[in-house]
Amino acid sequence: RPSYSVTRECILKFNHTENLREKERLKEQLTKNILRCKRRLGLKTLGSGKHVNIPGGWIEATYLAQCKGDIQEEALNVLYDSLDHASFDYCQLPALFFVAESVLYRLCCDAFQKTYLYSVEMKLAKIGYLVFLRLFVFFLHGHLGGFKAHLLRLQQYLNVLSLSEETYYKYPNIFSNVAFILKTSEIIYERVLLSESTFSPNGNTEGYENVYSDMESRLRFNQGGYEVNHLLWHCVAAWSCVQNNSPKLNNVLEHLNFHKTQLQNKCWLDSALALLVLAEAAKLNMVCLKALMDLVRDFILSIMSAQNQEESYKVNDFSWAWNIVYTYVTILAEICLYAATSDLRKTVFIGFCGCKSSQKNISLKDTVSEDEPVLREASVLGLLKYFSSKISENCNQLIWTGYYGLVYNLVRMSWELRGDEEQDGLRNTIWQTLQKTKDHEKDERIRIAVKIAQAELNDPTDPFTSYGTKVPPNVGDETLSKYIGWRIANTLSKLFFPSIDACAVPLKKLSIKQVQRKYPKKKEDPMKKRVLHFTVR
Missing domain, CATH: 1.25.40 (Serine Threonine Protein Phosphatase 5, Tetratricopeptide repeat)
Structure with missing residues (x-):
């Protein structure tokens, strides 16, 4: 374990210490971990580069999200951004199940016990949506057959989550994410756990x-008879x-x-x-x-x-x-x-x-x-x-x-x-x-x-009333998904219409040269995440 990695002791000490000086020291250390995690996830390069380790970054961000206060908020933002833009790779599945179990645990064992809605709860629901969206795409590729034990571990939390309709009915922004998680898990459980057959595309997809x-x-999948409409x-x-x-x-x-x-x-x-x-x-x-x-x-x-x-x-x-x-x-x-x-x-x-x-x-x-x-x-x-x-x-x-x-x-x-x-x-x-x-x-x-x-x-003020304050456009993180739709469309197009040299979801990590050729750095502006649009005014 690297000396700068997050440990259970560090998290517990940060959450429970009352010594202000010690808390500041720990916060500084955890902030450095956040920065390393961002680099590890390649937030400025769409998840590509020699330094990138997506599964390790997801796990580390999930650990950091157990800290209280600003560290937790930042860790959840990092995790959400990475789940939004990271490419699909088979080696991510163990980490993806770990994030799924952690999110469901937090929602079922922590959020449900509160009598009020809080911001972290909304972020957890959004992260859960992205996690199960990715799991469903892997399911369409037939990659979940070897993860039945992981699916069974999620079952108890999903049973509790299914009782949350009364809790989230008034908040469709959360309820829609929860409904998606439950519907996805219902299909995956029915086709993966209750069926022993494997996926095989049976349709005209030659070119x-x-x-x-x-x-x-x-495009029909023979595992449990699931068919894409x-x-x-x-x-x-x-x-x-x-x-x-x-x-x-x-x-x-x-x-x-x-x-x-x-x-x-x-x-x-x-x-x-x-x-x-x-x-x-x-x-x-x-x-x-x-x-x-x-x-x-x-x-x-x-x-x-x-x-x-x-x-x-x-x-x-x-x-x-x-x-x-x-x-x-x-x-x-x-x-x-x-x-x-x-x-x-x-x-x-x-x-x-x-x-x-x-x-x-x-x-x-x-x-x-x-x-x-x-x-x-x-x-x-x-x-x-x-x-x-x-x-x-x-x-x-x-x-x-x-x-x-x-x-x-x-x-x-x-x-x-x-x-x-x-x-x-x-x-x-x-x-x-x-x-x-x-x-x-x-x-x-x-x-x-x-x-x-x-x-x-986290900003109850109206941004349009403070005309004297000029806010940089790259302040804060995007609140809507920006890349996940493109990632899914690209992956499904390779699955539905495969070519000779295309692989929908790599079963092993791509070489660095392949990654750089597919996502060249010059197309991404590290200083500004939002796409620039020029108009004649």
Whole structure:
């Protein structure tokens, strides 16, 4: 063990010592450990480099997160950032299970005992979401068969976590992460622990040309009979077309639209993953953004129509639909911040119909006509108007959780953009929209969303009221996932459409030369994590 590694004694001594001088000395030592952990995880190089050891860094960050105070906050931020951007590698699985067990232990044995919600609890839920998202991708590759003992160790915590609905129901930002963890574990347990067979793709995946010429093919996995649905398959195909500038993109999107009803399947995990992948294509391509928005608009309208027909709603049981809507709302916020062009960021916020009259579209309830509201497009403002017009004490869970998610993410987006002069227009539009919502919305559930977001950011003050204080754009960590969607889309595209020299998830560590060739350092600016966007003003 290196002399600078974290030990149990050091953690206990730091948490319980009352000697201020000794506590400062220990804090200085632990701060150095945090810095070493950041370098070990390659936070400035997207997890590549000779000095990088992702599994070791995850374990060390998990140990450091047991310390109290600022050290804990920083360690959790480091762990979240690394889980967001690290590449997929088979050698990470033992460490990933260790992080999963640690997070579930903290949630079940610590968080549940508190009578109030605290910021660390929200970070743990977000980290847990990323961990199980990564485990699900490894599951699709068939790599979890040798980790049945690890899965059994998680079972007791997952049983306790399944009882948390009453605890987190009022906080969809946490409840959505918990629901994802439980749904993922349910599928993995059913297919891995209850089945002895192994994964084997059985479909037309010999190459892009063959794949795109036969869009009705499926990718079936024989372990437990799990089958990836058409919607996810076509979303991955669309992302691959965008990456390769393929002329068959329109053809793929036509087939994707043909399978849009699969978004209504009760097994919603594939659908959530499909939206995540399609969003990555939408960050680069306006046609894909249009397809994504139309897909979710039709989904919401179909669910609301089924709700009006009570018999159909009870038969189909769309109680899970809010998970899809909340996932989409979070994705919208990520596109607003990280899309490649200003046109994409403006369109996803205002919509295709409202780009010519953006100021009029900021108004909400106060100027809405008496006619029944119509959801024309699933942009941020379009959904905000639609949900705000339908909010009530007895409204569908889909309505108030979607509205909650929009307001919650507006606060996070405004915080992300503080001090970024390159996106003044978008920032001011977000701020005006948020202020109008706060002024006119009286529903306590929605007002809580603002308080929760501010508490999570540890910054209850409004960043737009302190004009005299210039905040650097790289202060703090991003609050939304920035790279995980791209990592997943890239990995699934290699799994669904394998080429001769491509390996979806490496079974052994890549050589340093391969890593540097795949992720050259010159493409990453170490001084600023946010992507630079230049506009003609």
